[in-house]
Amino acid sequence: MKRFAPFLLLVILILFPLLVRDDYHQHLMILVLMWVVIGAGWNVIAGYTGQVSFGDAAFFGTGAYTAGLFATKLSISPWWAMAAGGVAAMAVAFPFGWICFRLRGAYFALATLALNEVMRHIATIWEDLTGGMVGILIIQTFVSKVPYYYIALALAVAAVIGVQAVMGSKWGYYFVSIREDQDAAESLGIDTHLYKMISLNIAAFLTGMAGSLYMNYMGFIDPEVVFSLHDISIMAILVGIVGGVGTVYGPVVGAFIMVAVHEFFRTGFFGFFKGLAALTGSQAITTLAKYVMQAHVLGFGILVVVVILVLPNGIVGDWKKITGWLPLGGGRRSAA
Amino acid sequence: MEVFLQTLVAGILKGGLYGLIGIGMTLIMGVMGIINLAHGQLMMVGMYITFVCFHYLGIDPYFALLVSMPALFLLGVAIQKYTLNPLIEVESILPENQVLMTVGIGMVLTEVARFIFSSDYKSVQTSYSSSSFFIGEISFSLALTIAFFIAVAFTLFMFWFLLRTDLGRSIRATAQDKDAALLMGVNAQRITILTFGIGSALVAAAGTLLMPIYYLFPDIGGPFTRKAFVITILGGLGSTVGAIFGGLTLGLAEAFGATYIGMAFDDMIGLVIFILVLIFLPSGFKRITKV
Amino acid sequence: MMRKLRKITFILFLVGILGVFLASGALAEGIKVGIILPLTGKLAKFGEIEKKSFDLAFEEINAAGGVNGKRIDPIIEDTTGKPDVGRSAIEKLIARDKVVMVGGGYSSSVTWATIAVAQQRKVPFLVNTGSADKITEQGWEYIFRLNPPVSEYPKGFASFLQNVATDVKTVAILHENTLFGQSGSKKFKKQCEKSLGLDVIMKEGYEAGAVDFKPLLVKVKSKKPDLVYMVSYIMDAAMLIRQSKELNLNPKLFVGGAAGFTLPEFQKSTGAAGEYIFSATLWTPSVPYPGAKRYFDKFVARYGTPTEYHGAEAYAAAYVIADALKRAKSLTPRAVRDALAETDMMTVFGPVKFISYGKKTQQNRLPTFLVQWLNGKLETVWPKEVSTAKYVYPFPKWNER
Structure with missing residues (x-):
């Protein structure tokens, strides 16, 4: 069962647009897949290498702007920028790493956060290049969601398999050894600076690609959207920790849950409360529904607090714990 | 010349308040070795308390200090006791779980505030909110000047508290070396709880003092959290004097940057200084001041 | 036994939720x-x-x-x-x-x-x-x-400049770094230089939410513009005006480019300092x-x-x-x-x-208006045909009120 689960999941994902023909759900799935890519990237640098980055948006935004500028300044199809966005993000990652890797732990986190903000300011102020807050606007290539879906799926699958391959290689061992004990790793002759840089570049490449995909798919970006500390950097962390830090399928689970939870709250439990209010005709429930819908970020915050307290290794990491609580299953299954 | 002097005054007055924001953060960071990314959000809570005091109870912001500080002290104690300390025992892959927890707490505080007060902008309009006095051609905002002196008074008090009282000495000892402090009979757990409480109360004071001249909405915390860690890193961890220097430096840098480079770079200047200090002077001004 | 019971309640719970979802789908007929x-x-x-x-x-x-x-x-x-x-x-x-x-x-x-x-x-x-x-x-x-669109917001104000405030020669533009601020100020600058023949001596953006605008305002003061045009949201707008008062910055005209300057919160948080401030606007309750x-x-x-x-x-x-x-x-x-x-x-x-x-x-396509805060009320002052009150121009100096 355990061995076939990924393949089963893949088959379901490939068939998804054929089974569910409604644009709304396809759109949500594209977002999930995009977050899988970002989460996988964050997981490499933070989950495996132990360098908790608060600056993912710097890479995401760079990728998105690369695609946008390709289209507006060079008149090249923004699809070419899918790869270029990843490379541009890596170009940002070098100075980023050079500055931040001198620092450890919490300091590293702060430095990445600060650089994230610097990038956002640059994109805002440099109006001649980026258009400032007016943003960049391109016309999407496809009307249908299906091509975007498969591109996102391909990217997500490549990201997960790629990360798995890297983690199975020599690099992977070095990354984990840096996470576990940097000084010990160094004394064993591992060039920690180099491997942290490699790890960061993998993360940047993946996140940058996701950014380019976002530009292609959404057709509009501005600095507040793609360099957002809250909506990108912290969301990436949440995808990582909710899913499971340092696990291959953690970002997949995390992305799905975060997008679903967000939509769940936004629509008032998918119309659950509205239905309940209509069934009972109660004014109190209508009011309650309104409050629930308003509280979706609060729901997020509480989810984070609870997950860190109760499931410090995320859903995949602490899967046994979860199955132990559920009345169904009874703890026989283990981590996927 | 007038432009220069006015900028200088603006920078120093603002820097005093920044210092007060920084002291709370520096204590927390020094003692616990974690970054409190909910610091600005705690300040936001303090500001809302001030707003409620003024608006519904008619208490002047300066007297509201007596409400907001104890309230935030208790809130800080509760946060440390029930959410951060339990994490020390929880086994997890990432040591930064406490930092991530503060992010979650910040989100919860912001959204609870939005729930209660909605996203509307609130302000406290006192009779002195936009009054000023002039020395020569240079204008001093009355409220900001008062805030500056109260902030300095708090800072001096903290200085005395840390140096001369037993509790203060225990806090400093814990900040310097937790294990050694434990061996000397300091209850480190209790100290971290108290420190978080004191840090929260101090940032609440800063928020309250800012209220007559500034405004308030639930998302106001984020930028101040960022300023707080810039100040703390500038000053060096756990250093009270450093926090004052850090605050003044940031205040002056922002003011002069705004005048001579451009107001759009206001935030960026702080962040760039922050990065430069991280690279070239990793222990901040503490290295120079030694306190 | 206990286990089975728990299983059953769990399933019943799921079925119940599903039922409500189905019910919610079958609503609304308009x-x-x-x-x-x-x-x-x-x-x-x-x-x-x-x-x-x-x-x-x-x-x-x-x-x-x-x-x-x-x-x-x-x-x-x-x-x-x-x-x-x-x-x-x-x-x-x-x-x-x-x-x-x-x-x-x-x-x-x-x-x-x-x-x-x-x-x-x-x-x-x-x-x-x-x-x-x-x-x-x-x-x-x-x-x-x-x-x-944002580029047309200052239309009404432009005609005021041409007909009433003809002695205005120099302009300082301050704007927030948002889409609204950046594009609004750029268009206004172009308009000043091309069609109104005014000299834009300063144009500067700022990050919304600043604590202290004095460094910026001191710079404005030292350049002595006739007109200060600001594209800001409410609270920045209020801070700019209050701090202008503190600095005793006295141009002939303070004009807001729509957005923040016309909202009730602006008046609430500036108090008397908001008096005589102009703003371009699309709508107020007093429009005709x-x-x-x-x-x-x-x-x-x-x-x-x-x-x-x-x-x-x-x-x-x-x-x-x-x-x-x-x-x-x-x-x-x-x-x-x-x-x-x-x-x-x-x-x-x-x-x-x-x-x-x-x-x-x-x-x-809509006309835009110029409004002014007079006696704590927002009055439409331009175009003249639709005005509800007579404008006060030039701006009375802060220290002479």
Whole structure:
């Protein structure tokens, strides 16, 4: 069962647009897949290498702007920028790493956060290049969601398999050894600076690609959207920790849950409360529904607090714990 | 010349308040070795308390200090006791779980505030909110000047508290070396709880003092959290004097940057200084001041 | 045994939830119109005002018999102010709720992300707030805009400069670094230099939310401009004015470029310092359109808080939607589009008619006004034909009041 689960999941994902023909759900799935890519990237640098980055948006935004500028300044199809966005993000990652890797732990986190903000300011102020807050606007290539879906799926699958391959290689061992004990790793002759840089570049490449995909798919970006500390950097962390830090399928689970939870709250439990209010005709429930819908970020915050307290290794990491609580299953299954 | 002097005054007055924001953060960071990314959000809570005091109870912001500080002290104690300390025992892959927890707490505080007060902008309009006095051609905002002196008074008090009282000495000892402090009979757990409480109360004071001249909405915390860690890193961890220097430096840098480079770079200047200090002077001004 | 019981209750619980979902699907029978607004997040304040105005208008329309006897059922979706969420919202409205048209949008970034979907799916979208010029410059036949684009906001003020404040020669422009601030100030600068013959001696952006504007204002003071033009949101606007007073900065004119300077909070947080400040604006309760004041009073009576131009845009949009639905030959998106294109009516926000001019298509063209705070009240002072009070010009110096 355990061995076939990924393949089963893949088959379901490939068939998804054929089974569910409604644009709304396809759109949500594209977002999930995009977050899988970002989460996988964050997981490499933070989950495996132990360098908790608060600056993912710097890479995401760079990728998105690369695609946008390709289209507006060079008149090249923004699809070419899918790869270029990843490379541009890596170009940002070098100075980023050079500055931040001198620092450890919490300091590293702060430095990445600060650089994230610097990038956002640059994109805002440099109006001649980026258009400032007016943003960049391109016309999407496809009307249908299906091509975007498969591109996102391909990217997500490549990201997960790629990360798995890297983690199975020599690099992977070095990354984990840096996470576990940097000084010990160094004394064993591992060039920690180099491997942290490699790890960061993998993360940047993946996140940058996701950014380019976002530009292609959404057709509009501005600095507040793609360099957002809250909506990108912290969301990436949440995808990582909710899913499971340092696990291959953690970002997949995390992305799905975060997008679903967000939509769940936004629509008032998918119309659950509205239905309940209509069934009972109660004014109190209508009011309650309104409050629930308003509280979706609060729901997020509480989810984070609870997950860190109760499931410090995320859903995949602490899967046994979860199955132990559920009345169904009874703890026989283990981590996927 | 007038432009220069006015900028200088603006920078120093603002820097005093920044210092007060920084002291709370520096204590927390020094003692616990974690970054409190909910610091600005705690300040936001303090500001809302001030707003409620003024608006519904008619208490002047300066007297509201007596409400907001104890309230935030208790809130800080509760946060440390029930959410951060339990994490020390929880086994997890990432040591930064406490930092991530503060992010979650910040989100919860912001959204609870939005729930209660909605996203509307609130302000406290006192009779002195936009009054000023002039020395020569240079204008001093009355409220900001008062805030500056109260902030300095708090800072001096903290200085005395840390140096001369037993509790203060225990806090400093814990900040310097937790294990050694434990061996000397300091209850480190209790100290971290108290420190978080004191840090929260101090940032609440800063928020309250800012209220007559500034405004308030639930998302106001984020930028101040960022300023707080810039100040703390500038000053060096756990250093009270450093926090004052850090605050003044940031205040002056922002003011002069705004005048001579451009107001759009206001935030960026702080962040760039922050990065430069991280690279070239990793222990901040503490290295120079030694306190 | 216990285990089995728990299993059964768990399954029953799931079935119960499913039942409620199914019930929720089988609701609503009127004409479905989608409205997307930011109801949470940073922009929630204005999203909420628009939602209340939409609610108010649709209730009135339905109470008056709806559209040819049918109710309008607005389905209001929250965008949280983020483009990707806005897109989720509009996909849901079109694919699942099968709405005949969509309105709202609010911020330009969300508006853009959503109108692209509407155009591709061929569902008409009536934009009522998003002000980026590009929105109606694509030639998209399903997109209509009720409000003027940001570049036209200072139109009314320009004529004031040409006719009254003719001794103004130098200008300082301050703007927030947002879409609204950056594009608004750029257009105004061009206008000053090209058509008004004014000298722009300073143009500077700032990050919204600054604690202290004094360094910026001191610089303005040292350059002694005749006119200080500011594109700012409420609280920055209030801070700028209060600190100008503290610094005793005295140009001949303080003018706000719409947005923050006309809102009730501005007056509340500046107090007496807000007096005599001018602002360009699209709408105030005193504009000469039928029902404008009545809408304002109704809003205040119903919700206990004042409304402003965003609300008026939403309220007017609701009436335009109802009008188009009434005239549509059938209730299909295509027919509603055709009906919208022929709109020619009066609303609280002014006359609405979607025309093409310049690069723009299906854009409503409206005059803009100049207002001034006089005795704590916002009075329309220009154009003269519609003014409610006489302007005070030049600006009385702070220290001589």
